[in-house]
Amino acid sequence: MDQETVSYILTYHWHLLSEQEKLILQHLLTTEKLMAVTAASVRQRMQILxxxxxxxxxxxxxxxxxxxxxxxxxxNTAVTVFNAHGREKLLNLCPRCGLLARTPQARQCRHCGNDWH
Incomplete structure (x- = not known):
């Protein structure tokens, strides 16, 4: 599974994650944002909040x-969700080229330009 598919599953199928997985992913996102803050005083206030x-x-x-x-x-989380919840049904793949569309609702391929509205 490539990085694009991992990101797609974790972004658009958040509801399929366990509560523990959601907590851990929120922790990761928060930690990454905190590391991007250069001012120590601001980082400390953000950490407390x-x-x-x-x-x-x-x-x-x-x-x-x-x-x-x-x-x-x-x-590992994306693979678990992918295997547990119907595999390809989770992915919006272009009928022409088979690559992943930008969102689950997309009906135009960003890779080949195919339109399946």
């Missing part, structure tokens, strides 16, 4: 699932 909102996790069992790194977690 994120912790209050529950966007950062402290549960050791959940954090252990990130032992192989965030990319491996994302990949």
């Amino acid at each position: 994120s912790a209050r909102k529950g966007w950062l996790i402290t549960d050791k069992q959940l954090l252990e699932r990130l032992a192989d790194g965030p990319d491996a977690f994302r990949y």
Whole structure:
């Protein structure tokens, strides 16, 4: 499974993830945003706010699932969802070239230009 498909599944099929997977992905997103902030005082305030909102996790069992790194977690989660929920039915593939459309609702291929409205 390529990075584009992983991103597509995690973005458009969020509802199929377990609550633990959602928490971990929210933690990853928040951590990435915090790392992008250069001002230490701003980062500290954002970290406090994120912790209050529950966007950062402290549960050791959940954090252990990130032992192989965030990319491996994302990949494994997407593969699990893909295998558990109907495989290709999750993906909006172009009928002409078979590549992934931009969104589940898209009816025009960004790769070959095919229009299947």
